[in-house]
Amino acid sequence: xxGQKVRVGRVVSTKMEKTVVxxxxxxxxxxxxxxxVRRKTRFKAHDVNGVxxxxxxxxxxxxxxxxxxxxxxxxxxLERGVTAAxxxxxxxxxx
Numbered sequence: 001x002x003g004q005k006v007r008v009g010r011v012v013s014t015k016m017e018k019t020v021v022x023x024x025x026x027x028x029x030x031x032x033x034x035x036x037v038r039r040k041t042r043f044k045a046h047d048v049n050g051v052x053x054x055x056x057x058x059x060x061x062x063x064x065x066x067x068x069x070x071x072x073x074x075x076x077x078l079e080r081g082v083t084a085a086x087x088x089x090x091x092x093x094x095x
Contacts, residue, residue: 005062008078011052012042019070020047022060045072055081 009024025040044067045060052058057079060072 006059006075007043007072008057008059009043011054011056011058011081014047014050014052014054018047018050019067020045020052020058020074022058022072022074024060043072044070045074046070047074052077053081057081 007022007024009022011020012023013021022043022045023040024043025038027036027038029035030037043060045058046063046066052074056077058074059076059078061075062071063073065071066073
């Protein structure tokens, strides 16, 4: 669809069902001091299948309001985050 905003960011939280929090970082030059300034914005995005994990690099797209805070949806996982294997996981060497 035309006119919808698209952002790329990292998943910072997956504690809600079907919702992830994505931090989008942008860098601008300060008008007076001419130094780079980093700004971080957090968006709540709809993750239908629950495939995102913390640390994933994802592409999100603007959509209609899905809840009070949720106006974005995850369209694609660009890069998988590194997740540590927990003891007792299936396939972790226990037979």
